[in-house]
Amino acid sequence: xxxxxxxxxxxxxxxxxxxxxxxxxxxxxxxxxxxxxxxxxxxxxxxxxxxxxxxxxxxxxxxxxxxxxxxxxxxxxxxxxxxxxxxxxxxxxxxxxxxxxxxxxx
Amino acid sequence: xxxxxxxxxxxxxxxxxxxxxxxxxxxxxxxxxxxxxxxxxxxxxxxxxxxxxxxxxxxxxxxxxxxxxxxxxxxxxxxxxxxxxxxxxxxxxxxxxxxxxxxxxxxxxxxxxxxxxxxxxxxxxxxxxxxxxxxxxxxxxxxxxxxxxxxxxxxxxxxxxxxxxxxxxxxxxxxxxxxxxxxxxxxxxxxxxxxxxxxxxxxxxxxxxxxxxxxxxxxxxxxxxxxxxxxxxxxxxxxxxxxxxxxxxxxxxxxxxxxxxx
Numbered sequence: 535x536x537x538x539x540x541x542x543x544x545x546x547x548x549x550x551x552x553x554x555x556x557x558x559x560x561x562x563x564x565x566x567x568x569x570x571x572x573x574x575x576x577x578x579x580x581x582x583x584x585x586x587x588x589x590x591x592x593x594x595x596x597x598x599x600x601x602x603x604x605x606x607x608x609x610x611x612x613x614x615x616x617x618x619x620x621x622x623x624x625x626x627x628x629x630x631x632x633x634x635x636x637x638x639x640x
Numbered sequence: 641x642x643x644x645x646x647x648x649x650x651x652x653x654x655x656x657x658x659x660x661x662x663x664x665x666x667x668x669x670x671x672x673x674x675x676x677x678x679x680x681x682x683x684x685x686x687x688x689x690x691x692x693x694x695x696x697x698x699x700x701x702x703x704x705x706x707x708x709x710x711x712x713x714x715x716x717x718x719x720x721x722x723x724x725x726x727x728x729x730x731x732x733x734x735x736x737x738x739x740x741x742x743x744x745x746x747x748x749x750x751x752x753x754x755x756x757x758x759x760x761x762x763x764x765x766x767x768x769x770x771x772x773x774x775x776x777x778x779x780x781x782x783x784x785x786x787x788x789x790x791x792x793x794x795x796x797x798x799x800x801x802x803x804x805x806x807x808x809x810x811x812x813x814x815x816x817x818x819x820x821x822x823x824x825x826x827x828x829x830x831x832x833x834x835x836x837x838x839x840x841x842x843x844x845x846x847x848x849x850x851x852x853x854x855x856x857x858x859x860x861x862x863x864x865x866x867x868x869x870x871x872x873x874x875x876x877x878x879x880x881x882x883x884x885x886x887x888x889x890x891x892x893x894x895x896x897x898x899x900x901x902x
Contacts, residue, residue, distance in 0.1 A: 570707040571765070571784055578783040590791045590800065594706055 535607055539584070543606070546583060547599060550576050561599050568598065580606055586613050680704060682879050686832065687801040689819075690715030693764070694861060695804055695834075697868040698875055707784070709792040713763040717815050720805075722759055724822055727793055730758035732785040739765075739774050744865070754781050799827040802854075802886060806834040806861055813849060820853035832856050832882045844874045846881040854882050 535543070548556050550572055568576065577593055580586070580602065586609035588596075596602050683702040688695040689710050696711050709728065710720075723731065730736050736758040743750040750769040755762045767777055795801065803823060805816070816833045823829035830852050837843040837857035849855045856878045860871045 569766075570705065570711075571767075571780055574707050574784040574787050575780050578787050590794045590798075593787070593791055 535603055535610075540603070542583065543580070543603065544599075546579055547576060547602075550579065563598060576602065584610060586610055679876060682876060682883065685801055685883055686804045686879060687795070689720055689803050689805045689831075691805065691807055692862075692864055692867045694806060694867045697862075698870065701870070707788060707791075709785070709788040712766070713761065715761070715805075717805075717807075717811070717819055719759065719761055720819055721822060723761070724796070724819075724826065728789045731756060731761075732782060732789050733758065734782050737778060737782060737785075739778055741769055752777060754778075754785075796823065796826045796829060799829045802830045802832055802882060804832045804834060808836075808861060808864065811835070817850045817853055820850065824852040830854060830886050832879075834858055834861070834878065836861055844877050844881075846878060846885060848885065854885060856882055 544558060544561060547561055548554050551561075551568070553560075573596065577588060577596060581588060584606050586606065588605065588609055592605045592609060596605050680703040683699045684704045684706065686695070686699075687708055687710070688699070690713060692714055693712050699705075709731075736756050738755050738757060739752045740755045740762065741750045742753045752765045752767050752769065752772070752774065753762045754765055765777065765781065805819070807816075816831070820829075820831040820833075823831055832846070832854045833849070834856040835858070837845075837859060840859070842857045843859040844857070846854055846856045858872050858874050858878055862869045862871045
């Protein structure tokens, strides 16, 4: 996670906690003081903001900011690997399609 | 935003006046922070389907505060059949949700509950009138339900946990078996049905009742009006026995597969 991403994440968490002035140290405590509604909402907006989809296992692992960052990183990596896999698959498909082009006879 | 006042039914009121989930969870979790981690694993192996919040409260006391769709929710078997059968269709549709105010008696703090017009279900929010913006609360609940719906459907397909249903009123075994069958159609799931033992000698015992269905008999259950009260100390024993039966079944299935395909 880049510095900008982290800053955006902290702002997102502050917004959900309704604590615009909370320091990073306050937010960094784990296990967290997040109630289940707040936790789920943070997961929801994190998915939207970072373009990831958490698995149930990942959702259960999040307890506070530290685990959230680790989980977002993991989800981003999984998403990138999936994209690469799909690109590779598409590339193979195009290669095969080119080989199978029928000859054009006048 | 208009909010309907609902005093027609006790919403399985599970907290004392003035309690709220954030503070309640924190105080319970703090007081039981030094609990046995093996008990935490045991209680975390189960997921409540209702019929009220009793088991959620007991899980909380053992350190399990995992968000789940049917947590803190009043249910009946017909409702569960409809919701699970339809893959929780409509539960997170914004137009179906409304906030209602629940106040079990005049001295209690008025709590918002989320009511679903589509299926008639409702859930505690543990947020209280005057303490929170109702419009914002509804938006947050819509998001929560969307996420938890997705999680429940993935979990039930993967059979990640043993589902637990307690019943207070007399319930026919066939009805519970139908719910167990429905869960088995979704995945390789097991349902533990907990009810008060017919005979004192049966209290604390667990047995297979049918495919995917265990019966756990307990000495007492918490009443609806005081669902967070700890009425029985038999829960750990009951859950351990259920888990052992499930594990034994898994071992037998694995051994059968090995033998058959060796």
